[in-house]
Amino acid sequence: MWTIIKFDRKYKKILIDELNLRLGENTIIYSPKLHIEKYSKNKLIAKELDLLGDYTFCYNKKFRDPNIVKTVKFVRGLKYFISGYQESQNEIQIFIDKCKKFENPKGYLTQGFFNLRKNIDYKFESGPFVERIFKIIDLQKNKIDILLGNIKTTIDKKKFFYTPV
Numbered sequence: 001m002w003t004i005i006k007f008d009r010k011y012k013k014i015l016i017d018e019l020n021l022r023l024g025e026n027t028i029i030y031s032p033k034l035h036i037e038k039y040s041k042n043k044l045i046a047k048e049l050d051l052l053g054d055y056t057f058c059y060n061k062k063f064r065d066p067n068i069v070k071t072v073k074f075v076r077g078l079k080y081f082i083s084g085y086q087e088s089q090n091e092i093q094i095f096i097d098k099c100k101k102f103e104n105p106k107g108y109l110t111q112g113f114f115n116l117r118k119n120i121d122y123k124f125e126s127g128p129f130v131e132r133i134f135k136i137i138d139l140q141k142n143k144i145d146i147l148l149g150n151i152k153t154t155i156d157k158k159k160f161f162y163t164p165v
Contacts, residue, residue, distance in 0.1 A: 011077025
């Protein structure tokens with residue numbers, strides 16, 4: 001059964017080790033990640049970001065028993081369990097399956113994960129136009145027509161990473 005937990009980033013490794021120790025080695029931790037490249041002082045800097053911040057998914061068959069959650073809720077590095085995970089198993093599984101479907105071979109989410117819409121403002125998170133805001137004019141299979149300031153241009157969907165503003 002999947003749960004959603006909030007954790008302290010400093011103690012993530014300790015948390016995973018402690019959960020494996022208390023629940024068994026069959027505990028699965030899944031945290032979707034993004035790979036972003038930014039220019040800073042004319043240098044390309046690569047960053048790995050957690051899509052969910054300091055939340056992650058944790059799977060173990062023992063979570064079906066609510067008393068198990070009570071026994072591990074004071075593990076170092078664990079802030080709390082999100083309540084209502086038992087009723088939301090289908091939604092959690094659908095989200096995890098969608099994330100895994102859009103992962104590249106290195107395990108990072110691709111741009112296809114995000115739903116793109118016309119006439120919405122987006123911000124570049126990677127590439128030479130990092131932090132610049134643009135508007136999508138037209139969507140094609142592998143390309144996007146955008147308006148960047150007063151300039152109309154076409155970019156490759158998979159080459160750059162961008163998020164809605």
